[in-house]
Amino acid sequence: MNLTDLCFSYGEKTILDHFSLELPDTGVTALAGPSGCGKTTLLRILGGLEMPLSGTSDTPPAHRTAFLFQENRLLPGLPAAEQIRVILPRGGDPLPWLDAVGLTKEAETLPGELSGGMQRRVALARCLAYGQDKDLFLLDEPFTGIDPARARSLMDFLRSLDVPVLCTAHDAETLELADRIIRLEGPPLSLTATPRSRHSVPPGT
Numbered sequence: 001m002n003l004t005d006l007c008f009s010y011g012e013k014t015i016l017d018h019f020s021l022e023l024p025d026t027g028v029t030a031l032a033g034p035s036g037c038g039k040t041t042l043l044r045i046l047g048g049l050e051m052p053l054s055g056t057s058d059t060p061p062a063h064r065t066a067f068l069f070q071e072n073r074l075l076p077g078l079p080a081a082e083q084i085r086v087i088l089p090r091g092g093d094p095l096p097w098l099d100a101v102g103l104t105k106e107a108e109t110l111p112g113e114l115s116g117g118m119q120r121r122v123a124l125a126r127c128l129a130y131g132q133d134k135d136l137f138l139l140d141e142p143f144t145g146i147d148p149a150r151a152r153s154l155m156d157f158l159r160s161l162d163v164p165v166l167c168t169a170h171d172a173e174t175l176e177l178a179d180r181i182i183r184l185e186g187p188p189l190s191l192t193a194t195p196r197s198r199h200s201v202p203p204g205t
Helices: 039-046 080-085 095-100 116-133 148-160 172-177
Strands: 002-010 013-022 028-032 054-057 065-068 136-140 165-169 180-185
Touching (some): 002 039, 013 039, 028 039, 028 172, 039 136, 039 165, 080 116, 116 148, 148 172, 165 172
Parallel strands (some): 028 165, 028 180, 065 136, 136 165
Antiparallel strands (some): 002 013
């Protein structure tokens, strides 16, 4: 997947200035960088939620992409199972998706009765259910509030999906779990010149 010369601004603030990047077609890739550098904006462009001013991308179209927002966006009056059922085809079973995130016992629990980490896992389960036939997952800070052991099992599940996963992260625990790290700074967003490691994707654009 290639991004070429993407430009984007919020008013007079430039977020992307002829930004180019080659993204892997497999595995879990983490976009690492400080808050506010432009990682979320890049995800939103890839997910079709924002339109670049110029440039091209050959990533899957928006209708073939599943997006997890930084905010959980749960419906307060629906228990965990119903949060997922509403996006499934009629008759779809939400329990396998809750099982994937370790929350089958909380199927009938309302969001307000769940911890922050559990709420995040419900949001992730809903994204996974929606994306079961998609070609790309875009996950914005997917493991916020989730303990490292649980995050590791969730990362293994994401890897098993056999579709590319692109996530944002700034914590060392999440970065250590990813297959690759692309280190960024900004705005405007740019690749950093950090040394290559076994997890890192070197600047090549």
